[in-house]
Amino acid sequence: MPKKGNRKRLKFRAGDVCSESVTVADYADADPAVVKSGRVKKAVANAVEQEVKLLCGLEASQGAGEEVTADALDSSDDLHPEDDRENDIKVAHKKKNKRRKESSESSDGGEYPVDIWLMLASYIRPEDVCRFALICRNAWTVTCTAAFWTRLYRRHYKTDADLPFRLQPDCIDRMCSLRARVIRSLFHLYEPFTLRVSKIPALPESTPTTVLNSKCLLFWVRKVLGTRPEALWEFNFKFLKQRHSKNGCAKSLCMPRQYEDVHTNPDSDCYMLQVTTLNFIFTPVVMGMTLSLFTINVSTDMRHHRVRLVFQDTPLQRGNKRGDQGGTQVVLDPVHSVKLMDWWHPQYPSSPYV
Incomplete structure (x- = not known):
């Protein structure tokens, strides 16, 4: 019986494998008992990759003809699928963190002035005000202004609407509690909101x-x-x-x-x-x-x-x-x-x- 130290080093080059020697058994029909990891051997994968590059007219990579020892092949075959998944997850996390760091350091993108967002707000539906405010800080600032709520009220106001006195145009001009008065008036003036109220059970x-x-x-x-x-x-x-709240206090942007x-x-x-x-x-x-x-x-x-x-x-x-x-x-x-x-x-x- 030969000693462990006398194990011969097997040389495996890309030229030794051609398209005829790569069979389906190396992939879909591979025996799990032979290939425990369920993957193609590294030597075969490197050889196929090298042959594809040659067929495409690409230059062969320098590491395509590296020697692969029998010990290395055995160790790669003995890897468990669980270990492979853990390694893949770690690599994915590292790449994700790297992308986050690069995106945070990059200065791409522009910041539009508040006047632009105020102009866009003139076309926002009442039910989309929250979505509009979540776009960016300047959009949220626009939804805090009196001009935004005054325009929203005038856009949907109807002269024949049956509004309480506190929701009439004369009272809307007051700054105090303007947002609350406009929201209340929309449940009288805006049809989607009135339908929503009518569907609420008593x-x-x-x-x-x-x-x-x-x-x-x-x-x-x-x-x-x-x-x-x-x-x-x-x-x-x-x-x-x-x-x-989760921390015992509600967190919100400073008004x-x-x-x-x-x-x-x-x-x-x-x-x-x-x-x-x-x-x-x-x-x-x-x-x-x-x-x-x-x-x-x-x-x-x-x-x-x-x-x-x-x-x-x-x-x-x-x-x-x-x-x-x-x-x-x-x-x-x-x-x-x-x-x-x-x-x-x-x-x-x-x-x-x-």
């Missing part, structure tokens, strides 16, 4: 979970006239949404100081829960408290609904559930209708300043 299925852990900012009761001979009673709860008045909105992140009952029901004061439970069931007369709200003095911790034990309870029965409206809804009773 009581969405997500209503009970949406208002949970929200703080009640304002609560009032008023008497309204309905289709019935008797008057209806409307219970209005103004809630503040509880925002949760330019000269446009802060334009974006002022006292009703931002607020919604209104409106419960209409058939008669007056005494309710305790719940302003400043947090809603911990909200259920809608069938009334005792089996013809209406029954709304039950439980308020707590302290907000719930994220991920924790609190039972209906304790707290201040509000029961409204029988209920004629329940509505949940965002601040931009046409029927939302907005603040007198907006």
Whole structure:
């Protein structure tokens, strides 16, 4: 038996392999037992590459005729597919990081002035304002200006539109809360937005979970006239949404100081829960408290609904559930209708300043 040190070095040159010696067995029909990695041997691949270059009229590469030892062939065949995939992933990550570094260092591209973006904004649809603002910082700056929102309002304003007094052209000229007033007016003037409101159900299925852990900012009761001979009673709860971010605070771009008045909105992140009952029901004061439970069931007369709200003095911790034990309870029965409206809804009773 020959010693390991006496193993002969096998010489393999590109000229030793021709197109007739390369068979299908070297590729698709290769036996996995023979070629463990499932790939063509390096020697055969180099030979085929060299022959293709010769056929194309290209000069042979200098390393095409390098000697390949038997030990090197064995080691290349013993590689596992998992190891090959890991190496490919590492190489791909290195190339990707290199491309990122080159792109960050390159100074290609130009920056257009704000006037150009303001001109383009005149052709933006109301539903595409967010996409337009995400193009670049100058485009976002344009959406903060009073000129942008004023032009958007005038473009869709109609003289025969039935608008509330606070959304009339005379009130739109004010800088304070201009953005909020224009958005509210679009839900009266812009047909795609009005259709969107008409498709919203009076009581969405997500209503009970949406208002949970929200703080009640304002609560009032008023008497309204309905289709019935008797008057209806409307219970209005103004809630503040509880925002949760990954780092505990919301991150946003710093608003330019000269446009802060334009974006002022006292009703931002607020919604209104409106419960209409058939008669007056005494309710305790719940302003400043947090809603911990909200259920809608069938009334005792089996013809209406029954709304039950439980308020707590302290907000719930994220991920924790609190039972209906304790707290201040509000029961409204029988209920004629329940509505949940965002601040931009046409029927939302907005603040007198907006």
